[in-house]
Structures are given as C-alpha cells and as structure tokens.
Amino acid sequence: MEHLPVEVFIKRRRALMDSLPDKALLLVPSATLVTRSRDTEHPFRQDSDFWYLTGFNEPDALLVLMKGYEKSEQLLFNQPKDKLMETWTGIRLGQVAAVIQLGFDQAFALADIDQQLPKLLAEASEVWMPLEDEALYSRYLFWRQQVRTRFKRVASLPTRITDLSQQLGEMRLLKQPEEIILMKQAARISAEAHCRAMQVCKPSMYEYQLQAEIEYEFRMQGASGPSYSSIVGAGDNACVLHYVENSAVMQAGDLVLIDAGAEYQGYAGDITRTFPVNGTFSTPQQQLYNLVLKANELAISLTRPAATLDELHQAVVRCLVTGLVELGLLQGDVESLIETEAYKVFFMHGTSHWLGLDVHDVGLYRQEGKARPLQAGMVFTIEPGLYIAPDQADVDPQWRGIGIRIEDDVLVTATGCEVLTSGVPKTIAGIEALMKGDDYARH
Incomplete structure (x- = not known):
C-alpha cells in the first residue's frame, strides 16, 4: 500500500499559509483517544483536517503554522519517545523523526506546549483555529493569559480570532x-x-x-x-x-x-x-x-x-x-x-x-x-x-x-x-x- 509522499502534506500546509494574512498563527489539533468502556478505547481515527495537513496518525498532537515569522513556520507538538509507554501502546514517532519524516521545521514534546505557545502568540496579529473545539479554545485563553503575565511589556495580543473550518473546508473540497x-x-x-x-x-x-x-x-x-x-x-x-x-x-x-x-x-x-x-x-x-x-x-x-x-x-x-x-x-x-x-x-x-x-x-x-x-x-x-x-x-x-x-x-x-x-x-x-x-x- 503506497502512502502519499511527505511533499504532498508540506505543499498543503504552504498553500493554506499562503491564503492567510501576515503574522497569522494557525492551530489545528489532532484527535485524541476516546474511551469505549473503563480502560479500553475505541479504535483511533485521526481528525480529518489534521490528517489532511500532516499525514500523522498519532493522537494528542497540535499543528502550528506561522505566516511571516522570522524563525520556523511549520511546527508540531507531539508525544515524546517513551520506551515504557511504547511497550504498551506502540511506537511513537517522537520529535526528531517528525522533522525528518513529516517535513516540519521543528517538533516539540507535548509537555512543552504551555511554555512555547505564549511566545508564539506574543508575535501574532491574529489566530486561526477550529472554534468548535472547546478544549483547544480553553487552552488558547490560558495561553493568552500567559502572554499578559510573561510578555506584557513587549507583546500586543492578537486582535482577532477566526474560525479555520471554512477556509480549510474550501481547500479540501x-x-x-x-x-x-x-x-x-x-x-x-x-x-x-x-x-x-x-x-x-x-x-x-x-x-x-x-x-x-x-x-x-x-x-x-x-x-x-x-x-x-x-x-x-x-x-x-x-x-x-x-x-x-x-x-x-x-x-x-x-x-x-x-x-x-x-x-x-x-x-x-x-x-x-x-x-x-x-x-x-x-x-x-x-x-x-x-x-x-x-x-x-x-x-x-x-x-x-x-x-x-x-x-x-x-x-x-x-x-x-x-x-x-x-x-x-x-x-x-x-x-x-x-x-x-x-x-x-x-x-x-x-x-x-x-x-x-x-x-x-x-x-x-x-x-x-x-x-x-x-x-x-x-x-x-x-x-x-x-x-x-x-x-x-x-x-x-x-x-x-x-x-x-x-x-x-x-x-x-x-x-x-x-x-x-x-x-x-x-x-x-x-x-x-x-x-x-x-x-x-x-x-
């Protein structure tokens, strides 16, 4: 079974970024495991938007795209390598391989997200995300508060938050x-x-x-x-x-x-x-x-x-x-x-x-x-x-x-x-x- 080459997903991410205004910060979450009963889960099925842009089939990850930033523009936050957990639930890609195999500029462990996202928000003029994702929106509000706390003298918070669903939906159509x-x-x-x-x-x-x-x-x-x-x-x-x-x-x-x-x-x-x-x-x-x-x-x-x-x-x-x-x-x-x-x-x-x-x-x-x-x-x-x-x-x-x-x-x-x-x-x-x-x- 031949899978789509990484270049396809890189091209999609670039095309989406090209359609956004300068200094836009885009957030797309992966799916997460859903409990079926007690300690068993439903078979994992990746979020379609996240899959369309990454080709990455692990749960609990976040895609971050930044339009017009001086440093990296395509970032992934994902689960780290963990031998004990991998023994139970399967091999994880980790951060090093994510850069090599998925074509990201940088990849961070999921545990670093609350440290890194406020830094990125401090440079953004506006934010794009799927607004129906209440969990992500709640985290976004937390990161905004962190910007106020940590960067209040040098940052201006994004003035607009826009629903990404329609933009990405038209691209996928x-x-x-x-x-x-x-x-x-x-x-x-x-x-x-x-x-x-x-x-x-x-x-x-x-x-x-x-x-x-x-x-x-x-x-x-x-x-x-x-x-x-x-x-x-x-x-x-x-x-x-x-x-x-x-x-x-x-x-x-x-x-x-x-x-x-x-x-x-x-x-x-x-x-x-x-x-x-x-x-x-x-x-x-x-x-x-x-x-x-x-x-x-x-x-x-x-x-x-x-x-x-x-x-x-x-x-x-x-x-x-x-x-x-x-x-x-x-x-x-x-x-x-x-x-x-x-x-x-x-x-x-x-x-x-x-x-x-x-x-x-x-x-x-x-x-x-x-x-x-x-x-x-x-x-x-x-x-x-x-x-x-x-x-x-x-x-x-x-x-x-x-x-x-x-x-x-x-x-x-x-x-x-x-x-x-x-x-x-x-x-x-x-x-x-x-x-x-x-x-x-x-x-």
Whole structure:
C-alpha cells in the first residue's frame, strides 16, 4: 500500500499559509483517544483536517503554522519517545523523526506546549483555529493569559480570532490528482464488497452476517475498515434511513438495502445498493426500483461543471414524482405535488453530499445565498431513494415495506463526470445475473 509522499502534506500546509494574512498563527489539533468502556478505547481515527495537513496518525498532537515569522513556520507538538509507554501502546514517532519524516521545521514534546505557545502568540496579529473545539479554545485563553503575565511589556495580543473550518473546508473540497487516486481505490474496494454481498446473500441469513461479509472484504482489500456505520436493512428495515441494528433475519421475497463504504488512507467510499434477498425482484419491486434507477442515472447525466447540486436534486424530485403519479402512489398534478412537497412522505432526504476524508465532507454548498456551481475535482454522492413505510395506510398494500436507495460516488471532470462506483451493478438484469453466479455481470 503506497502512502502519499511527505511533499504532498508540506505543499498543503504552504498553500493554506499562503491564503492567510501576515503574522497569522494557525492551530489545528489532532484527535485524541476516546474511551469505549473503563480502560479500553475505541479504535483511533485521526481528525480529518489534521490528517489532511500532516499525514500523522498519532493522537494528542497540535499543528502550528506561522505566516511571516522570522524563525520556523511549520511546527508540531507531539508525544515524546517513551520506551515504557511504547511497550504498551506502540511506537511513537517522537520529535526528531517528525522533522525528518513529516517535513516540519521543528517538533516539540507535548509537555512543552504551555511554555512555547505564549511566545508564539506574543508575535501574532491574529489566530486561526477550529472554534468548535472547546478544549483547544480553553487552552488558547490560558495561553493568552500567559502572554499578559510573561510578555506584557513587549507583546500586543492578537486582535482577532477566526474560525479555520471554512477556509480549510474550501481547500479540501477540490480534490487534487493524488486524492482522486485514493478515492478511486476507496470506491473500488467498496464496490467489490457490495458485489460480494450480492453473491453470498440468501434467505435466512442475518443482516449482520451480510455486514460481516462486506467489512471482511474491506479489510482484505487493504481498507482500514468501514468509513461509517454499515447499514444492512432487509424488508421493513430498509425504510429506516439510518438503520444500524443489522440484527434481523432476511426473508425470501424481501429487498435488502446496504449502505456501506470502505475507508482507504482516510478517504471514504459511500455506496448504496438494494437487491432481492432471494435473487429475483417481484413486479412491484421492479417498478419502484426502476424509477429510483431512472432518477439516479438522470442526475448522473446532468453532472458537469457549472451545474449545481440543487439542479440535480430538482431533476430527481421531478422524475420521482412523475413516476409515483404513474404508479398511483401519489395523486394529483406533478407541479402541485412538487410545490407542496407531498413526495417527502416517500423521499425525505437530499440527493447529494460532498465526499472525501469525511463521508459527509466539508465545503460550502451555497455561496452568496445561491447553490454553488460544480467544478472539476469535486466529488459527491448521487443517492435518490423511495421508502414506502409498512404502516402507510393510504397506499396499495403491494408497495408497503419497500425501501430502495441507489447511491453512487461521482467525480466532476472537465467535460462531465466519472462514476467511481461503477464496479458494482445497479440494473435489475445486472444484479440478478451476479446473484445467480455470473461474475461478468459486475462489469
């Protein structure tokens, strides 16, 4: 598994610094270990912003960037080498190796942070940090007080503190070529796992057994695991958008909806496929499925630079409402049904979200009150769905308890788009063929 070279992270740090005013001091904290129960922790997952700028995968660290300082400009505070602790929890990079391997000007032990940060603040004109991090903000206030105490005759405290999240979010939104390579790999692994699920699925399996097959494939293909909690919902459970219990027995005649993606070197895959537990769609299932597929393919066909996610969503809504009227699930004029949002009883979520280091990635959706135009390098999902609740009394019983979502990951290119998740079938013919053992159906 090839990791991104250190030069990529150095370049990102320099680009971020170039976008800031002179004498700006920027602080980005790492993630920390989170207790699962008593003396055990959840598996460590690095903060996405910190990872984007450092490529450093240890907890309890702080990135400090200084624009226009006379001395060092890229600093890291991290845990020191400690043979006893390393025996228990693994090798630490330490300070010397951090400079060599991560490209920092200097690295300090975490214990030095309260000594060093007031010195840096005393020279800063303004500070940039993620303001939602209450722990960091509390430390910042302490460091400001230390400046007053230690440097009151020579220092002028920063006059402005600015939230870093938007600046860094906009930078992360446009994926660079090296990121696109990793995202394609995350999508490929995710697609292989969904194919595996289709091939092994059979009636009387538990949902969690199908989840195990998917996540096994993630790890066998080199992913760190799932990029979010896998959803495996069969029958009525497919109508619960964020169903994660995955504990029911799957019955012949039901559909199973799987929303699962692999995380590869920090980047998320995000795929949803819906298929019949017994390998064959019923007629009502076919009708609803083909309607959702039509909306999915329509949105993909409209994806290109200068289009907007709002336009894609409006096209999806119109497609679904028209089809629901034709099937008798909605009654009335299509325009009126759209205007009154009558469709939301069956399609209650958006069509898209940004995708990257986070499965719901950063970056503004609107600029100056308007939907932002798409640009080459953006990656997002297209995921129309229909969910007919099992207790939906005003619809024909043949539709009740059917939940369908079809989700793909899409990269905007200079001339249109590329579907990164095409490695797993989504047509009825392709799904049924793969479930019957035709491996070529995925291509």
